[in-house]
Amino acid sequence: FARQALRSAVPKAAAPRFFSSSAANNRAVAVLGASGGIGQPLSLLLKQNPLVSDLRLYDVRLAPGVAADISHVNTPSTTTGYQADQLGEALKDVEVIVIPAGVPRKPGMTRDDLFNTNASIVRDLAKKAAEVAPKAHILVISNPVNSTVPIVAEVFKKAGVYDPKKLYGVTTLDVTRASTFLSGISGKQPSETIVPVVGGHSGVTIVPLLSQANGGDAVAKGEQYEKLVHRIQFGGDEVVKAKDGAGSATLSMAYAAAVFSDALLKALNGEKGIKECAYVESPLYKDQGATFFASPITLGKDGVEEIHSVGKVSAEEEKLLEAAIPELAKNIKKGVDWYAASP
Numbered sequence: 001f002a003r004q005a006l007r008s009a010v011p012k013a014a015a016p017r018f019f020s021s022s023a024a025n026n027r028a029v030a031v032l033g034a035s036g037g038i039g040q041p042l043s044l045l046l047k048q049n050p051l052v053s054d055l056r057l058y059d060v061r062l063a064p065g066v067a068a069d070i071s072h073v074n075t076p077s078t079t080t081g082y083q084a085d086q087l088g089e090a091l092k093d094v095e096v097i098v099i100p101a102g103v104p105r106k107p108g109m110t111r112d113d114l115f116n117t118n119a120s121i122v123r124d125l126a127k128k129a130a131e132v133a134p135k136a137h138i139l140v141i142s143n144p145v146n147s148t149v150p151i152v153a154e155v156f157k158k159a160g161v162y163d164p165k166k167l168y169g170v171t172t173l174d175v176t177r178a179s180t181f182l183s184g185i186s187g188k189q190p191s192e193t194i195v196p197v198v199g200g201h202s203g204v205t206i207v208p209l210l211s212q213a214n215g216g217d218a219v220a221k222g223e224q225y226e227k228l229v230h231r232i233q234f235g236g237d238e239v240v241k242a243k244d245g246a247g248s249a250t251l252s253m254a255y256a257a258a259v260f261s262d263a264l265l266k267a268l269n270g271e272k273g274i275k276e277c278a279y280v281e282s283p284l285y286k287d288q289g290a291t292f293f294a295s296p297i298t299l300g301k302d303g304v305e306e307i308h309s310v311g312k313v314s315a316e317e318e319k320l321l322e323a324a325i326p327e328l329a330k331n332i333k334k335g336v337d338w339y340a341a342s343p
Protein backbone atom coordinates (compact mmCIF):
# COMPACT_ATOMS: atom_id res chain seq x y z
CA PHE A 1 0.00 0.00 0.00
CA ALA A 2 2.74 2.46 0.96
CA ARG A 3 4.39 1.94 -2.41
CA GLN A 4 1.15 2.54 -4.27
CA ALA A 5 0.62 5.74 -2.30
CA LEU A 6 4.10 6.95 -3.16
CA ARG A 7 3.61 6.16 -6.81
CA SER A 8 0.36 8.02 -7.05
CA ALA A 9 1.96 11.02 -5.36
CA VAL A 10 4.35 11.35 -8.30
CA PRO A 11 3.06 13.86 -10.87
CA LYS A 12 1.90 12.15 -14.05
CA ALA A 13 4.35 14.09 -16.21
CA ALA A 14 7.22 12.69 -14.18
CA ALA A 15 5.95 9.18 -13.82
CA PRO A 16 5.97 7.53 -17.25
CA ARG A 17 9.69 7.53 -17.94
CA PHE A 18 10.58 7.29 -14.35
CA PHE A 19 9.25 4.06 -12.98
CA SER A 20 10.02 0.91 -14.86
CA SER A 21 7.39 -1.76 -14.94
CA SER A 22 9.64 -4.79 -15.30
CA ALA A 23 11.77 -6.03 -12.46
CA ALA A 24 13.33 -8.75 -14.63
CA ASN A 25 17.04 -8.04 -14.32
CA ASN A 26 17.90 -6.38 -11.07
CA ARG A 27 21.14 -4.54 -10.48
CA ALA A 28 23.55 -3.40 -7.79
CA VAL A 29 23.85 0.40 -7.80
CA ALA A 30 26.17 2.50 -5.63
CA VAL A 31 25.77 6.17 -4.77
CA LEU A 32 29.02 7.88 -3.72
CA GLY A 33 28.26 11.03 -1.74
CA ALA A 34 24.97 9.49 -0.61
CA SER A 35 24.49 11.67 2.49
CA GLY A 36 24.56 14.98 0.62
CA GLY A 37 21.91 17.28 -0.73
CA ILE A 38 21.69 15.28 -3.97
CA GLY A 39 22.74 11.93 -2.53
CA GLN A 40 19.86 11.55 -0.06
CA PRO A 41 16.89 12.21 -2.36
CA LEU A 42 18.63 10.36 -5.22
CA SER A 43 19.09 7.31 -2.99
CA LEU A 44 15.42 7.47 -2.02
CA LEU A 45 14.39 7.64 -5.69
CA LEU A 46 16.66 4.71 -6.55
CA LYS A 47 15.10 2.76 -3.68
CA GLN A 48 11.77 3.22 -5.48
CA ASN A 49 13.14 1.91 -8.76
CA PRO A 50 12.22 -1.77 -9.23
CA LEU A 51 15.27 -2.32 -11.48
CA VAL A 52 17.59 -1.75 -8.51
CA SER A 53 17.97 -4.77 -6.26
CA ASP A 54 21.03 -3.86 -4.18
CA LEU A 55 21.54 -0.21 -3.22
CA ARG A 56 24.93 0.72 -1.75
CA LEU A 57 25.20 4.13 -0.11
CA TYR A 58 28.70 5.47 0.52
CA ASP A 59 29.78 8.79 2.00
CA VAL A 60 32.57 10.03 4.24
CA ARG A 61 29.86 10.78 6.82
CA LEU A 62 26.37 9.66 7.84
CA ALA A 63 25.82 6.99 5.18
CA PRO A 64 24.85 4.20 7.62
CA GLY A 65 22.15 6.49 9.04
CA VAL A 66 20.83 7.45 5.61
CA ALA A 67 20.84 3.78 4.59
CA ALA A 68 19.04 2.65 7.77
CA ASP A 69 16.37 5.27 7.12
CA ILE A 70 15.88 4.44 3.44
CA SER A 71 15.99 0.69 4.10
CA HIS A 72 12.61 0.93 5.86
CA VAL A 73 10.91 1.83 2.58
CA ASN A 74 9.04 -1.34 1.61
CA THR A 75 10.39 -1.93 -1.86
CA PRO A 76 12.23 -5.21 -2.54
CA SER A 77 15.79 -3.86 -2.83
CA THR A 78 18.30 -4.03 -0.01
CA THR A 79 20.00 -0.81 1.15
CA THR A 80 23.38 -0.81 2.86
CA GLY A 81 25.41 2.11 4.18
CA TYR A 82 29.20 2.37 4.00
CA GLN A 83 31.47 5.13 5.23
CA ALA A 84 35.10 6.20 5.52
CA ASP A 85 37.40 3.29 4.58
CA GLN A 86 34.55 1.01 3.44
CA LEU A 87 34.57 2.31 -0.16
CA GLY A 88 36.01 -0.94 -1.56
CA GLU A 89 33.26 -2.97 0.10
CA ALA A 90 30.61 -0.52 -1.14
CA LEU A 91 31.80 -0.90 -4.73
CA LYS A 92 32.41 -4.62 -4.87
CA ASP A 93 30.62 -6.08 -7.91
CA VAL A 94 28.38 -3.07 -8.49
CA GLU A 95 27.22 -2.46 -12.04
CA VAL A 96 26.28 1.21 -11.83
CA ILE A 97 28.08 3.88 -9.80
CA VAL A 98 26.53 7.33 -9.43
CA ILE A 99 28.86 10.04 -8.10
CA PRO A 100 27.41 13.20 -6.52
CA ALA A 101 30.32 13.52 -4.01
CA GLY A 102 31.95 16.91 -3.69
CA VAL A 103 31.29 20.49 -2.73
CA PRO A 104 28.55 22.61 -4.30
CA ARG A 105 28.72 26.29 -5.36
CA LYS A 106 27.93 29.35 -3.30
CA PRO A 107 26.74 32.64 -4.86
CA GLY A 108 29.46 34.34 -6.90
CA MET A 109 31.26 31.08 -7.72
CA THR A 110 31.54 29.34 -11.10
CA ARG A 111 31.51 25.57 -11.35
CA ASP A 112 35.18 25.77 -12.28
CA ASP A 113 35.85 27.31 -8.85
CA LEU A 114 34.98 23.85 -7.43
CA PHE A 115 37.74 22.19 -9.44
CA ASN A 116 40.47 22.34 -6.78
CA THR A 117 38.34 20.48 -4.22
CA ASN A 118 36.28 18.17 -6.38
CA ALA A 119 38.94 16.99 -8.84
CA SER A 120 40.78 15.04 -6.16
CA ILE A 121 37.57 13.70 -4.59
CA VAL A 122 36.42 12.33 -7.95
CA ARG A 123 39.92 11.03 -8.82
CA ASP A 124 40.15 9.05 -5.58
CA LEU A 125 36.68 7.56 -5.90
CA ALA A 126 37.43 6.64 -9.53
CA LYS A 127 40.71 4.97 -8.51
CA LYS A 128 38.87 2.65 -6.16
CA ALA A 129 36.16 1.99 -8.75
CA ALA A 130 38.79 1.09 -11.36
CA GLU A 131 40.32 -1.36 -8.89
CA VAL A 132 37.19 -2.98 -7.45
CA ALA A 133 34.46 -2.50 -10.08
CA PRO A 134 36.32 -1.93 -13.37
CA LYS A 135 33.33 -2.94 -15.50
CA ALA A 136 30.82 -0.66 -13.82
CA HIS A 137 29.02 2.18 -15.58
CA ILE A 138 30.09 5.47 -14.00
CA LEU A 139 27.65 8.40 -13.85
CA VAL A 140 29.41 11.61 -12.82
CA ILE A 141 27.39 14.42 -11.24
CA SER A 142 30.19 16.20 -9.30
CA ASN A 143 31.12 19.57 -10.77
CA PRO A 144 32.76 20.83 -12.84
CA VAL A 145 31.37 17.94 -14.95
CA ASN A 146 33.20 19.23 -18.06
CA SER A 147 36.49 18.43 -16.27
CA THR A 148 35.61 15.69 -13.75
CA VAL A 149 34.46 13.26 -16.45
CA PRO A 150 37.81 13.44 -18.34
CA ILE A 151 39.56 12.92 -14.98
CA VAL A 152 37.63 9.66 -14.45
CA ALA A 153 38.60 8.59 -17.98
CA GLU A 154 42.28 9.24 -17.24
CA VAL A 155 42.13 7.25 -13.99
CA PHE A 156 40.55 4.30 -15.79
CA LYS A 157 43.08 4.56 -18.65
CA LYS A 158 45.95 4.48 -16.18
CA ALA A 159 44.47 1.38 -14.55
CA GLY A 160 44.11 -0.19 -18.04
CA VAL A 161 40.34 -0.66 -17.66
CA TYR A 162 38.86 2.32 -19.54
CA ASP A 163 35.72 1.67 -21.56
CA PRO A 164 34.39 4.95 -23.01
CA LYS A 165 31.01 3.32 -23.51
CA LYS A 166 30.54 3.19 -19.75
CA LEU A 167 31.38 6.71 -18.64
CA TYR A 168 28.74 9.46 -18.60
CA GLY A 169 28.60 13.02 -17.34
CA VAL A 170 25.04 13.51 -16.18
CA THR A 171 23.56 16.49 -18.06
CA THR A 172 19.93 15.44 -17.66
CA LEU A 173 19.21 18.46 -15.44
CA ASP A 174 19.86 20.76 -18.41
CA VAL A 175 17.38 18.76 -20.49
CA THR A 176 14.89 18.81 -17.61
CA ARG A 177 15.20 22.58 -17.17
CA ALA A 178 14.92 23.24 -20.90
CA SER A 179 11.71 21.20 -21.02
CA THR A 180 10.25 23.00 -18.00
CA PHE A 181 11.15 26.50 -19.17
CA LEU A 182 10.08 26.03 -22.81
CA SER A 183 6.78 24.39 -21.87
CA GLY A 184 6.11 27.38 -19.60
CA ILE A 185 6.22 29.55 -22.72
CA SER A 186 4.71 27.27 -25.37
CA GLY A 187 1.91 25.99 -23.15
CA LYS A 188 2.60 22.40 -24.24
CA GLN A 189 2.96 19.59 -21.72
CA PRO A 190 6.54 19.28 -20.35
CA SER A 191 6.40 15.56 -21.17
CA GLU A 192 5.86 16.47 -24.85
CA THR A 193 8.52 19.18 -24.77
CA ILE A 194 11.80 17.36 -25.17
CA VAL A 195 14.68 19.75 -25.88
CA PRO A 196 18.02 18.16 -26.80
CA VAL A 197 20.77 19.98 -24.87
CA VAL A 198 24.27 19.45 -26.21
CA GLY A 199 27.83 20.56 -25.39
CA GLY A 200 28.79 20.52 -21.74
CA HIS A 201 27.47 21.41 -18.31
CA SER A 202 28.36 25.00 -17.47
CA GLY A 203 27.32 28.40 -18.77
CA VAL A 204 27.99 28.88 -22.48
CA THR A 205 28.94 25.23 -22.96
CA ILE A 206 25.25 24.35 -22.39
CA VAL A 207 23.63 24.51 -25.85
CA PRO A 208 19.86 23.93 -26.02
CA LEU A 209 18.60 22.96 -29.46
CA LEU A 210 15.23 24.67 -29.22
CA SER A 211 14.76 24.49 -33.00
CA GLN A 212 14.42 20.70 -32.64
CA ALA A 213 11.88 20.83 -29.81
CA ASN A 214 8.14 20.50 -30.02
CA GLY A 215 6.99 24.05 -29.26
CA GLY A 216 10.41 25.54 -29.99
CA ASP A 217 8.92 27.64 -32.77
CA ALA A 218 7.20 29.66 -30.02
CA VAL A 219 10.62 31.21 -29.35
CA ALA A 220 12.45 30.92 -32.66
CA LYS A 221 14.62 34.05 -32.28
CA GLY A 222 14.77 37.56 -30.85
CA GLU A 223 14.81 38.73 -27.25
CA GLN A 224 12.54 35.98 -25.92
CA TYR A 225 14.79 33.35 -27.53
CA GLU A 226 17.91 34.90 -26.02
CA LYS A 227 16.32 35.11 -22.58
CA LEU A 228 15.25 31.47 -22.72
CA VAL A 229 18.69 30.29 -23.84
CA HIS A 230 20.27 32.33 -21.04
CA ARG A 231 17.87 30.84 -18.47
CA ILE A 232 18.72 27.29 -19.57
CA GLN A 233 22.47 28.02 -19.61
CA PHE A 234 22.39 29.70 -16.22
CA GLY A 235 19.52 27.81 -14.53
CA GLY A 236 21.99 26.50 -11.96
CA ASP A 237 22.82 30.07 -10.90
CA GLU A 238 19.13 30.76 -10.34
CA VAL A 239 19.03 28.02 -7.70
CA VAL A 240 22.40 28.94 -6.17
CA LYS A 241 21.17 32.51 -5.73
CA ALA A 242 17.81 31.48 -4.27
CA LYS A 243 19.49 29.11 -1.79
CA ASP A 244 21.65 32.05 -0.73
CA GLY A 245 24.78 30.23 0.41
CA ALA A 246 23.15 26.91 1.32
CA GLY A 247 24.25 25.15 -1.88
CA SER A 248 22.98 24.46 -5.38
CA ALA A 249 20.29 22.37 -7.04
CA THR A 250 19.78 19.11 -5.14
CA LEU A 251 16.17 17.95 -5.54
CA SER A 252 15.80 18.63 -9.26
CA MET A 253 19.25 17.10 -9.73
CA ALA A 254 18.28 13.98 -7.78
CA TYR A 255 15.21 13.70 -10.03
CA ALA A 256 17.33 14.15 -13.17
CA ALA A 257 19.93 11.58 -12.06
CA ALA A 258 17.17 9.12 -11.21
CA VAL A 259 15.69 9.59 -14.70
CA PHE A 260 19.07 8.96 -16.35
CA SER A 261 19.84 5.98 -14.09
CA ASP A 262 16.46 4.45 -14.90
CA ALA A 263 17.08 4.90 -18.64
CA LEU A 264 20.48 3.22 -18.34
CA LEU A 265 19.12 0.34 -16.25
CA LYS A 266 16.37 -0.27 -18.80
CA ALA A 267 18.95 -0.33 -21.61
CA LEU A 268 21.24 -2.68 -19.65
CA ASN A 269 18.24 -4.97 -19.31
CA GLY A 270 17.85 -5.09 -23.09
CA GLU A 271 15.12 -2.51 -23.64
CA LYS A 272 15.56 -0.99 -27.10
CA GLY A 273 15.43 2.61 -28.30
CA ILE A 274 16.55 4.27 -25.07
CA LYS A 275 17.85 7.69 -26.01
CA GLU A 276 19.09 10.37 -23.61
CA CYS A 277 21.50 13.30 -23.77
CA ALA A 278 24.75 12.73 -21.85
CA TYR A 279 28.32 14.01 -21.79
CA VAL A 280 30.49 11.22 -23.17
CA GLU A 281 33.74 10.66 -25.02
CA SER A 282 32.69 11.69 -28.50
CA PRO A 283 34.04 11.98 -32.03
CA LEU A 284 31.72 14.90 -32.91
CA TYR A 285 34.04 17.85 -32.09
CA LYS A 286 37.17 15.90 -31.24
CA ASP A 287 39.16 17.71 -33.94
CA GLN A 288 38.51 20.98 -32.08
CA GLY A 289 39.74 19.60 -28.76
CA ALA A 290 36.30 18.75 -27.35
CA THR A 291 37.05 15.07 -26.84
CA PHE A 292 34.01 14.86 -24.57
CA PHE A 293 30.70 16.27 -25.72
CA ALA A 294 27.07 15.96 -24.64
CA SER A 295 24.65 14.93 -27.37
CA PRO A 296 21.79 12.49 -27.73
CA ILE A 297 23.04 8.93 -27.30
CA THR A 298 21.35 5.59 -27.69
CA LEU A 299 21.96 3.36 -24.69
CA GLY A 300 22.26 -0.39 -25.03
CA LYS A 301 23.26 -3.50 -23.07
CA ASP A 302 26.89 -2.38 -22.93
CA GLY A 303 26.31 1.32 -22.38
CA VAL A 304 26.74 3.92 -25.14
CA GLU A 305 25.56 2.16 -28.31
CA GLU A 306 25.39 5.13 -30.65
CA ILE A 307 26.39 8.78 -30.44
CA HIS A 308 24.03 10.95 -32.47
CA SER A 309 25.17 14.14 -34.15
CA VAL A 310 23.58 17.45 -33.19
CA GLY A 311 21.46 17.27 -36.34
CA LYS A 312 20.13 20.29 -38.18
CA VAL A 313 20.73 23.43 -36.15
CA SER A 314 19.62 27.05 -36.65
CA ALA A 315 22.04 29.93 -37.31
CA GLU A 316 21.63 31.00 -33.65
CA GLU A 317 22.47 27.49 -32.43
CA GLU A 318 25.49 27.38 -34.71
CA LYS A 319 26.77 30.49 -32.92
CA LEU A 320 26.09 28.93 -29.52
CA LEU A 321 28.12 25.88 -30.58
CA GLU A 322 30.97 28.10 -31.76
CA ALA A 323 31.11 29.70 -28.31
CA ALA A 324 30.77 26.38 -26.47
CA ILE A 325 33.44 24.26 -28.11
CA PRO A 326 36.62 26.23 -27.27
CA GLU A 327 35.45 26.63 -23.65
CA LEU A 328 34.68 22.93 -23.44
CA ALA A 329 38.06 22.01 -24.92
CA LYS A 330 39.74 24.21 -22.28
CA ASN A 331 37.78 22.54 -19.44
CA ILE A 332 38.68 19.07 -20.73
CA LYS A 333 42.36 19.92 -21.08
CA LYS A 334 42.36 21.32 -17.55
CA GLY A 335 41.11 17.98 -16.17
CA VAL A 336 43.51 15.88 -18.24
CA ASP A 337 46.54 18.08 -17.45
CA TRP A 338 45.68 18.21 -13.76
CA TYR A 339 45.48 14.42 -13.59
CA ALA A 340 48.77 14.00 -15.43
CA ALA A 341 50.46 16.22 -12.81
CA SER A 342 48.57 14.81 -9.81
CA PRO A 343 50.19 12.39 -7.39
Ligand code: NAD
Pocket: 032, 033, 034, 035, 036, 037, 038, 039, 058, 059, 060, 061, 100, 101, 102, 103, 104, 105, 114, 118, 121, 125, 140, 141, 142, 143, 144, 145, 170, 171, 172, 173, 174, 201, 247, 248, 249, 250, 253
Ligand atom coordinates in the same frame (compact mmCIF):
# COMPACT_ATOMS: atom_id res chain seq x y z
P1 NAD B 1 26.56 18.36 -0.64
O1 NAD B 1 27.67 19.08 0.01
O2 NAD B 1 25.20 18.54 -0.09
O3 NAD B 1 26.86 16.81 -0.67
C1 NAD B 1 28.08 16.28 -1.09
C2 NAD B 1 28.33 15.02 -0.33
O4 NAD B 1 29.57 14.49 -0.78
C3 NAD B 1 28.46 15.24 1.20
O5 NAD B 1 27.60 14.35 1.89
C4 NAD B 1 29.91 14.90 1.47
O6 NAD B 1 30.14 14.30 2.74
C5 NAD B 1 30.21 13.92 0.35
N1 NAD B 1 31.62 13.74 0.08
C6 NAD B 1 32.62 14.64 0.07
N2 NAD B 1 33.80 14.05 -0.21
C7 NAD B 1 33.52 12.74 -0.37
C8 NAD B 1 34.31 11.61 -0.67
N3 NAD B 1 35.62 11.69 -0.84
N4 NAD B 1 33.69 10.41 -0.77
C9 NAD B 1 32.35 10.30 -0.59
N5 NAD B 1 31.56 11.35 -0.30
C10 NAD B 1 32.14 12.53 -0.20
O7 NAD B 1 26.57 18.75 -2.20
P2 NAD B 1 25.43 18.49 -3.28
O8 NAD B 1 24.50 19.66 -3.31
O9 NAD B 1 24.87 17.13 -3.10
O10 NAD B 1 26.29 18.57 -4.65
C11 NAD B 1 27.26 17.60 -4.93
C12 NAD B 1 27.97 17.90 -6.25
O11 NAD B 1 27.06 17.80 -7.35
C13 NAD B 1 28.56 19.30 -6.34
O12 NAD B 1 29.83 19.24 -6.92
C14 NAD B 1 27.59 20.04 -7.25
O13 NAD B 1 28.19 21.13 -7.90
C15 NAD B 1 27.22 18.94 -8.21
N6 NAD B 1 25.98 19.15 -8.97
C16 NAD B 1 25.97 18.75 -10.26
C17 NAD B 1 24.83 18.87 -11.02
C18 NAD B 1 24.80 18.41 -12.44
O14 NAD B 1 23.87 18.77 -13.19
N7 NAD B 1 25.70 17.56 -12.89
C19 NAD B 1 23.67 19.44 -10.46
C20 NAD B 1 23.71 19.84 -9.14
C21 NAD B 1 24.89 19.70 -8.39
Ligand code: LMR
Pocket: 104, 105, 111, 143, 173, 235, 236, 237, 239, 240, 248, 249
Ligand atom coordinates in the same frame (compact mmCIF):
# COMPACT_ATOMS: atom_id res chain seq x y z
C1 LMR C 1 23.27 22.90 -11.70
O1 LMR C 1 23.25 23.04 -12.92
O2 LMR C 1 22.29 23.19 -10.99
C2 LMR C 1 24.50 22.33 -11.04
O3 LMR C 1 25.54 22.19 -11.94
C3 LMR C 1 24.88 23.02 -9.79
C4 LMR C 1 25.43 24.40 -10.01
O4 LMR C 1 26.53 24.66 -9.49
O5 LMR C 1 24.76 25.21 -10.63
